[in-house]
Amino acid sequence: MYVMAEPKTKRGQIRRAKILAAAETVMGDQGFSAASIAEITRLADTALGTFYVYFTSKEQVFRELVLEMGRITRAIVGEAISDAPDRLSAERAGLEAFLRFVAERPQLYRIVEEARFVDPEAYRDYFWHFGQAYTLGLREAQKRGEISAGDPEVRAYALMGISKALGDRYVLWEETPDIERVVEEAHKMICHGLAP
Amino acid sequence: MYVMAEPKTKRGQIRRAKILAAAETVMGDQGFSAASIAEITRLADTALGTFYVYFTSKEQVFRELVLEMGRITRAIVGEAISDAPDRLSAERAGLEAFLRFVAERPQLYRIVEEARFVDPEAYRDYFWHFGQAYTLGLREAQKRGEISAGDPEVRAYALMGISKALGDRYVLWEETPDIERVVEEAHKMICHGLAP
DNA sequence: CTGAAACCTGAATCATTATTCATGTATGTC
DNA sequence: GACATACATGAATAATGATTCAGGTTTCAG
Incomplete structure (x- = not known):
């Protein structure tokens, strides 16, 4: 292009x-x-x-917006987790920052999701890039013993999926999102899972 | 319509x-x-x-397809979890069934995701319906003591998000998906979380 | 100041496609 | 086997909106 x-x-x-x-x-x-x-x-x-x-072309502005969104999201989440004392805190901070971002700029969020259809390559790049960084963060946390053992990439994508789904349900679909509560609940599950 | x-x-x-x-x-x-x-x-x-x-209209066939997808997905996942001995097994079986479905009928999966933009009401209904059933299942499992305490709705959406993200990454983006491995890894995380 | 490069304009072009419609053909009932 | 209803046709309609273009205006280096 x-x-x-x-x-x-x-x-x-x-x-x-x-x-x-x-x-x-x-x-x-x-x-x-x-x-x-x-x-x-x-x-x-x-x-x-x-x-x-x-x-x-129309497609090209769109792609530009997707790239911009990638930079912004990485900056916001990166900033939020940068001064977390350990990985579990970082997960909480990152999730919260992401949800607040969706609440503030729903249009940009929508654009990224639509990229899946309008510009699949840009969409893929977006998540690929994010997924790489996320995977790396988890791998190192695991080395430091801050989280249990497990495939860091599968975990990274699972965690991104949680953020997206909660963003849809509790931010976009809700008049007055209670982000704090949702983050709290989700974080408990992320830390300890469902097992009794 | x-x-x-x-x-x-x-x-x-x-x-x-x-x-x-x-x-x-x-x-x-x-x-x-x-x-x-x-x-x-x-x-x-x-x-x-x-x-x-x-x-x-063109929109109406599209909606019809989204509704069909809803019925099929619920049937497939419902069937898969129906003979699980407990909720944690059900989670595993449901995730696996979903990923296999995405692998077999990527077009239908794509249509649902595109509904977010083409027919937002149908999209919302789809997840709402699914979310309701999922939440109910978790609430009852919790009563039976098969899973720990926690908001069942937040958990339901988080779990749906995991399925979607893993479907994207390991089924749609992968030539030869290793569904078994991904389900195994994800299920460990779903059960026990990241805490060391 | 001045000329060339950069920028700005919006009416006209051009292509695409969803939808309609007037006119047939098949189906099934009596 | 005749009639009414249901189904099938595809050329014509109609609206839309992305992109182009031929000619102005502004900027700024020299």
Whole structure:
């Protein structure tokens, strides 16, 4: 997928950023196919044709948004777990940070999920990257004896799945999410499992 | 959403079923928007217009497929766990059955996930229904002392999330999935958690 | 100041497809 | 075997919206 060169002037950079932000809003709210370039440029106070000065296609802005979401999510979760004293605390902090992020920017979250259909490669890359880092974190925690033995990659994906499902059910589907409570309950299960 | 009456004659029932099956294939392979009615009817050896004898719109066949998927998944998982001796065994059997189902009918799985965007109500109903049953099963297992105490609904969604994530990573993204191994590893974590 | 590069414009193009419809053909009942 | 109902057809309709383009305007280095 061909990508345009960076804008050379200040004005150009601002314009491009405005269009990208508008695309986030419109695509996040309405989904990829319902989002029209016309509406994106309208929201960005820009002429329709200007869109194609900065992006080669509708698909390309979308991909850009998915990449941005990857960077943001990793930054937010990474930050949240960075000063946890041990891995179990890190799991709790990471889950909580993720759920709060979903609550604050549901559009970005939606875009990543839609990427599964619009741009499967970007979607896969997103989780692959995240999964790699997650796996590594668990493997090292295991070496340090902070968690029990077990395949770190399977665990990483299982834990990502928990976050996503709880985000859907308790953040997106709920008027007033009680994130604290959900994190608490989930964390108990993550630490000790279901066995009596 | 208006739904057509059932076909009255044998011929009609067969034709309708043929179109529905073709829709499953085409929509499952290409996704909702890339799937064209023309291709669906071509695959069903049927004239284009005949589609509208049986379905009111493209959206409506899609919904029909989502509902069908709901019935099938519940049947398959329900069957798998029905003769488990206790809840922890049931969790293992259910996870394994789900992963095998994803491996066998990836198109249907894809359709449900796409419903999140194409028909959010159907998507929500699907998980709501499943979540209700799952929660109930966990609550009763807890009463019987087969699992430890904890919010059964949060646990239900967490467990569904695990299944979905492992389905993505180890079934859809893998040439030759080793379902047995993944189930084994995940089940250890589900039973005992990460705590050392 | 000035010219070239960069940026901006929005009407026109172009392609795609869901849906309709007017006109047949089959089915089953009497 | 005739009639009504149900089913089948595919060309025509109609709407949509992504992308292009031919010509302006702004920026900024020299």
